Amino acid sequence: MKKLLAILFSAVTLAASSAMTVFAEPETDTQTPPITNIIFAQDDDTDINGGLLTPGEEYRFLLQYTTAGSGDKVDNAASDFTDTQMTGNKFLIETRMGRSSMESFKIAKSGGKYYLIAKPRAVYPTEQNDVEYKIRLVNSKSGDVLHEKTVAFRVGFPTISDDELFSASVEEPIYITNDAPVITEQQFEDINFYTSGKAATFTNGDWSINVRVGGLKDRNLYSTAEGIPEIETRFEDNLFRFISFPANPRFDYTAKVTVDVSNEFDAFDDKFVLYRYEDGVLTHMPSEYDHDSAQVNFSTKELGTFVLTNIALGNSANVGGSTSGSTGNNNTNTPEPNPETGTSAPLSLAFAAVLVSLTAGAAAMKRK
Numbered sequence: 286m287k288k289l290l291a292i293l294f295s296a297v298t299l300a301a302s303s304a305m306t307v308f309a310e311p312e313t314d315t316q317t318p319p320i321t322n323i324i325f326a327q328d329d330d331t332d333i334n335g336g337l338l339t340p341g342e343e344y345r346f347l348l349q350y351t352t353a354g355s356g357d358k359v360d361n362a363a364s365d366f367t368d369t370q371m372t373g374n375k376f377l378i379e380t381r382m383g384r385s386s387m388e389s390f391k392i393a394k395s396g397g398k399y400y401l402i403a404k405p406r407a408v409y410p411t412e413q414n415d416v417e418y419k420i421r422l423v424n425s426k427s428g429d430v431l432h433e434k435t436v437a438f439r440v441g442f443p444t445i446s447d448d449e450l451f452s453a454s455v456e457e458p459i460y461i462t463n464d465a466p467v468i469t470e471q472q473f474e475d476i477n478f479y480t481s482g483k484a485a486t487f488t489n490g491d492w493s494i495n496v497r498v499g500g501l502k503d504r505n506l507y508s509t510a511e512g513i514p515e516i517e518t519r520f521e522d523n524l525f526r527f528i529s530f531p532a533n534p535r536f537d538y539t540a541k542v543t544v545d546v547s548n549e550f551d552a553f554d555d556k557f558v559l560y561r562y563e564d565g566v567l568t569h570m571p572s573e574y575d576h577d578s579a580q581v582n583f584s585t586k587e588l589g590t591f592v593l594t595n596i597a598l599g600n601s602a603n604v605g606g607s608t609s610g611s612t613g614n615n616n617t618n619t620p621e622p623n624p625e626t627g628t629s630a631p632l633s634l635a636f637a638a639v640l641v642s643l644t645a646g647a648a649a650m651k652r653k
Contacts, residue, residue: 512525
């Protein structure tokens with residue numbers, strides 16, 4: 286009997302030992318492998334590394350990573366950043382170049398995933414400006430850098446290609462799209478040569494501009510037909526049609542501008558009154574309406590924000606609110622607050638270190 290009990294006891298002890306071993310093994314498997322690379326997935330066709338970001342647009346780049354495999358092998362399958370990778374860690378962002386071109390640049394969580402969100406300022410330059418950021422993933426307690434990445438891109442608008450610019454004959458209008466609205470000084474010089482110094486016509490289908498271009502520098506002909514809420518709210522009984530050139534391009538010669546109103550003339554009852562909107566004020570402009578062609582024609586040397594309405598508002602009307610238009614060819618480099626810390630870039634990391642130190646000190650005093 287004693288021998289049988291000894292055998293049973295040995296079996297129970299062996300089983301318990303085996304069970305403990307089975308349950309203990311996962312402890313080594315729960316350790317998160319080190320991150321070998323941080324990846325910013327493309328937003329549609331836009332790459333944050335070397336890409337061109339359009340002013341006023343917001344871009345969201347999904348944050349992903351790769352980890353080290355067994356030994357020196359690297360697992361190249363990218364995974365999405367989640368709270369697991371962020372536990373005990375944080376991102377620090379340092380501006381290296383082009384701060385004035387950006388409205389915001391930050392990493393934020395959305396739908397359980399992390400994104401790099403970049404939004405260039407809504408200005409309309411003719412140049413493409415270089416922007417560069419350094420992004421560090423650091424341990425929140427120690428401040429140790431776990432991984433760092435530098436991203437460099439450009440902000441601005443593409444230049445219209447020479448093939449598109451000169452594919453039509455001299456007599457045909459040059460088609461302008463917002464995908465490539467910039468015309469360079471050299472291109473204007475070539476256009477002026479082909480037209481023998483006479484006026485050239487530019488169009489986007491809804492408007493056309495006929496003007497001599499000799500001697501012009503670079504110009505951005507980006508346009509929009511978006512409504513202006515403060516005007517629509519201020520004059521609720523009016524109908525409106527908006528034509529805006531936010532870069533406010535100016536010509537050396539008077540331009541003849543034509544606006545297609547074929548979609549509006551019935552609703553407007555053939556009544557079109559033209560205003561220029563600037564600094565919160567609508568100022569009346571002379572214009573002519575041609576019923577047969579369904580076009581409104583006017584002349585100007587400077588494009589901007591134009592408003593067509595069916596009820597006259599007098600020689601001028603104060604709308605109130607903010608200034609219309611934009612700063613146009615704004616290529617300044619005025620320092621702006623750091624999107625992450627509110628401080629200038631050179632001080633951002635130092636400020637973060639001081640903040641961590643003060644927090645730790647306060648916690649120590651509380652424990653005492």
